[in-house]
Amino acid sequence: MHVLIIEDDVELAQFIQKGLQSEGISVSVAFDGVIGRSMVNERQYDVVVLDVNLPGMNGYDLCRYIKQNWPAIPVILLTALGSLDNKVLGFESGADDYLTKPFAFKELLFRLKALARRHPSRAPLPKRLELLDLAVDTESHQVWRGSQRINLTAREYALLEYLMAHQGRVVNRVDLLENVWDVHFNTNTNVVDVYINYLRRKIDNTEPKLLHTVFGVGYMLRAEP
Structure with a gap:
């Protein structure tokens, strides 16, 4: 929340x-x-x-x-x-x-x-989310980088979808834990960092890099370096 x-x-x-x-x-x-x-x-x-x-x-x-x-x-x-x-x-x-x-x-x-x-305030996502050549189909849960289909686990997909829905904005670990893992209490787990690394290996194995760490704050998807 x-x-x-x-x-x-x-x-x-x-x-x-x-x-x-x-x-x-x-x-x-x-x-x-x-x-x-x-x-x-x-x-x-x-x-x-x-x-x-x-x-x-x-x-x-x-x-x-x-x-x-x-x-x-x-x-x-x-x-x-x-x-x-x-x-x-x-x-x-x-x-x-x-x-x-x-x-x-x-x-x-x-x-x-x-x-x-x-009063859940989350608006429905569009059928397709895009950032440069990265595309996410929110109905079929299929992901592409250019012409390459990317296979993600359910948790990796949920993490990517949330970041894509908030592209251009810094998303902190608390937001990710609440919205991707449904964890609503203080925790020292590093699960977010682990899955960010999993995701980065799959979607950022080409240029330009899209998934960025904002040190001390969180993560964001953006087109600029």
Whole structure:
């Protein structure tokens, strides 16, 4: 699971981030509405935790924007405004849940996980994913590099498909463990690195190299060196 926190209270945002990361959840943070909107445009998150009173773009407007463009992504509004009118406004803006400050972290975690289960945000993949001469058929699970058919194990294919669906973006190990191995807890396993090496030997035995390591961050598929 990858959660986006949009909260201008730096201390609170970091508190939530640290707590979620301790649960093995991948977290990104934005401190104003405009940056938050830009980050939502760049990748698809499983849940957005959104403050109402934000600089740049307020939470109600940003929630409407998210729901107009990505209606499947659940949004939890965080606010000190707990009146019925404020809650109605929040839900009319498209929010899936509404949590009044101050709140217990465990309650936020429970609601976040419940929303992620009820509202899977993964959009269907296109039938064919391509990057230069690398092609993946998501229906038949067949893979080619140029005219050469590449035979992959089921796990190697799942890893490649996820990376292809996020090509041009750095994908960290937590994302891969959650989405390819369905592991949702902290682990020191090196299984991701092992399978990256397996995959690299099969798809990158020709030029240009497509699977790149971003040291200290993760991996990405891209056409540039």
